[in-house]
Amino acid sequence: MDQQQPPPPTPNAPPPSSAVDPPPQPQPQPQIQQQTTPTPPSSTSSTAIPNPNPNPIPKPLPSAIPPPKQPPQPKPALPSHQPRSAAAFSRPWQQHSAQFTHFSSSSPSASSSPSPSLSSQPRGSIALGVPSSHSGPSPPSPSPPQSTPFTGSFGHSFGGTSSSNVSQARPMMRGIGMGSSVGSSSQMRPGGISAQHQQRPLQSSLRPTSSPTSQSPSTQNFQGHGLMRVSAVGSSSSTPSTLQTPQSPNQPWLSSGAQGKPPLPPPWHRPQLRAHIPQQHHSLQTVSQQQHVSSPQVPPQNISSIQQQEHFEQQFSQSRASQSLPHQQQDSRSQGSANQKPSSLAMVQPSTVQVTQNKAAITESDDSGGRILSKRSIHDIVNQIDPSEKLDPEVEDILVDIAEDFVDSITTFGCSLAKHRKSDTLEAKDILLHLERNWNLTLPGFSGDEIKTYKKPITNEVHKERLAVIKKSILAREAANAKHIIGQTAVNTKGNVGKAAANIWVLQMLKYEKYHEALFFF
């Protein structure tokens, strides 16, 4: 595939040099491709990303991350992953270095092993279905920390590890082809430490990827840039606009990270994106629900994205409140849920698209976008309000329908506003404007740096003149009434008015006068 060729040189180069960071190849596919080419054996951990994708992934390992780098990042998570991955891959992972070359063609393990496709990139992304079993051991180890992509779908086994991974990096593991459960949610929870690490890999990953993994890089970037927070989100929205496509609008926070990073995945990848997008949303939703604020970087963006998605006022208040909640509880919960959700979050292009569809879409790799919201999220929302509350199933169905319609209408109108703005990117301001004007909903934290300017109410000159005249006449009338000389007052009034206009106009003024008089006297 094309991806193989271009990406390999780029990703491979940085990894070996930078030694780190989760490989520029955000997605397992690119990673694999890249890896096959240059990557020196050092990238052991890199990963043997299992490539479910049709692309013959040469070597997941190359991710160029030298083994030494991996250890610090993967940390304890790696060991746990390794056994899993080993099981999944059924191959000795630890042989990556020597066997990088094998990856390209052989993917026996990859095909069979559902293991989450983690970018074999240096960071220890867990490569899913990496053809070569060799990379098996390495990828799991480096991946957890680096996290870039790790697909949650298969990653049930990784579920446990995902927590560690999640803390680290997360993003996008869209699981090329894995469809579903990519642990994109992991993105949401970038650990503070991991975020830093990820910044580098994210950026690197962004460049090479043209493939679907692009989403993951964006998410990675997002995490890496989590520091920027809301301001970043605001600013990012303005910049990336060009990169985003309507499909990717789902992740506002991703855009902040991406900032002009690689653009949308190739068209063939789109359908995958679609499927993942709902997943991402769901993950975001779950994230928000859990209010996981693992790192300062993540919370603002997560919350903001979550808020946007949810569009439930309750959630808003809760999400804000929850920010201060201890991270730990949420982390574990979110991680677990995140793992389930595919890296749909990652899917969002690194570029701008800040505003995304409101509900997190979960579904598992449905290509036609099945349902956006799941019953589980409704349950979570209700729990936030009242833990003992129970809802009938029909009620839940209806709520889900309402939510989906809401998201649909908002997105549609937002897109038409974006089009009106002569842009092909859906941005946060489009959605914000629509909500403010038509739904009377304000979402703090997304408006960016612009100050809302005041527009003086437009008044007609004619109306002003009339009002002035009426005032004068009324004052005069009152004075006259005080003296009980109504008749003279009328004459005076007429005279005053006559100076201004014709008789007809005067009569009209008198009508106005009476009307206003009634008002003034209540």
Place this chain on the structure above:
Amino acid sequence: MSNPSAGASSKSKVGSSQPSETSFKRKRGVFQKDLQHMMYGFGDDPNPLPETVALVEDIVVEYVTDMAHKAQDIGSKRGKLSVDDFLYLIRKDLPKLNRCTELLSMQEELKQARKAFEVDEEKLGTLE
């Protein structure tokens, strides 16, 4: 377009001309220090997360801006913007309204106290 100076006033005259994209850039962290203490007072951590503070600040700024715009709308009908326009806007929110009236009355009292103080000083000065 728009004034690059971006003066203190948020009201821009650009309103009539073009959509203000480059309107006055909003300074971030204007209320950061005070808000941290206030949040602590309301139950948050003594050191709240910077993102939380930023969000709360966004909420505050948005609220103030919205209030000012609405007050201007009302005030322009009567002519000039006045304190009563703001009081009218919060008429439904009793705690706020009462607090506002209390603060305004305190301000009046202080003004008069200062005036009396100055007058006394003058008298003393002249006497001596």
